Amino acid sequence: MELRTAASPRDVKHYTTQRLREEFLIQNVFVPDEIRLVYSHIDRIITGSATPAEKELKLVAGQELRAEYFLQRREMGVINIGGPGCICVDGRTFEVAPREGMYIGMGKRDITFSSTDKENPAKFYINSAPAHTSYPTVLIKREGTPEEDVVIIKEENKVELGSLEQSNHRTICKYILPGQVESCQLEMGMTSLEPGSVWNTMPCHTHDRRMEVYLYFDMPEDAFVMHYMGEPQETRHIVMRNEEAVISPSWSIHAGSGSRNYTFIWGMVGENQDFDDMDGIRNEDIL
Ligand SMILES: O=C[C@H](O)[C@@H](O)CC(=O)C(=O)O
Numbered sequence: 001m002e003l004r005t006a007a008s009p010r011d012v013k014h015y016t017t018q019r020l021r022e023e024f025l026i027q028n029v030f031v032p033d034e035i036r037l038v039y040s041h042i043d044r045i046i047t048g049s050a051t052p053a054e055k056e057l058k059l060v061a062g063q064e065l066r067a068e069y070f071l072q073r074r075e076m077g078v079i080n081i082g083g084p085g086c087i088c089v090d091g092r093t094f095e096v097a098p099r100e101g102m103y104i105g106m107g108k109r110d111i112t113f114s115s116t117d118k119e120n121p122a123k124f125y126i127n128s129a130p131a132h133t134s135y136p137t138v139l140i141k142r143e144g145t146p147e148e149d150v151v152i153i154k155e156e157n158k159v160e161l162g163s164l165e166q167s168n169h170r171t172i173c174k175y176i177l178p179g180q181v182e183s184c185q186l187e188m189g190m191t192s193l194e195p196g197s198v199w200n201t202m203p204c205h206t207h208d209r210r211m212e213v214y215l216y217f218d219m220p221e222d223a224f225v226m227h228y229m230g231e232p233q234e235t236r237h238i239v240m241r242n243e244e245a246v247i248s249p250s251w252s253i254h255a256g257s258g259s260r261n262y263t264f265i266w267g268m269v270g271e272n273q274d275f276d277d278m279d280g281i282r283n284e285d286i287l
């Protein structure tokens, strides 16, 4: 597991392009037949993936966690951005179709990932955070009828925002948050931009009580997103390609404009789970 330390805004404003990328950008998120994880000291979020192709992959704690098993003191959210696959949790197998997700609660020991078709492998994107209690493990679907251990995302948690005129027409689909899927601190969702819209999270915001990680995807190889970070009056950009993630400290804005439309997954952890607890920054005030 790769380790990233926390960073002060007083230092970050002096960073070069390369240093900024080393600290905050996560590349090669999905590697076939590997589980890849990056541990950040910022709220101790773990960001990574399981990309089973030829073989089934088992999640283990690793040296860094000094735990008996990965979720001994943690919870995790997963969203599949690849082909269909399965996640087996303590003997129970969940079929996870493209764009479906899971919340897996603290205390679940045996977690394995597999793909249905190795030619079109599942790509399980993972966010995990420290937890204090165990909430129910569920499969999260965007549509359908609820069953035991299956939650359907409520219409009120699919929020259409922005407009084509402002190049930011998009839909925020909230997978894990209070009232939808309960968790100790983790919140996750997926935001899709309409064709012709390129701006996410604009007007932008900070939220001192939560950090956030974005994973950008659904982009051809030659496309990019200029991801903006930094204090609102001290912004910097990171050029991001398809299927790369970026860490946003609580003091930083996190927004982007792409060379075309794209999709991204956001994950937040920290002090509270109040999605609307943001400090909005007026477009007039950003520097
Ligand atoms: O704190 C919330 C997160 O930054 C995202 O949900 C924002 C987002 O998806 C968007 O506006 O496009």
Ligand SMILES: [Zn+2]
Binding pocket: 205, 206, 207, 212, 254
């Ligand atoms: Zn945010």
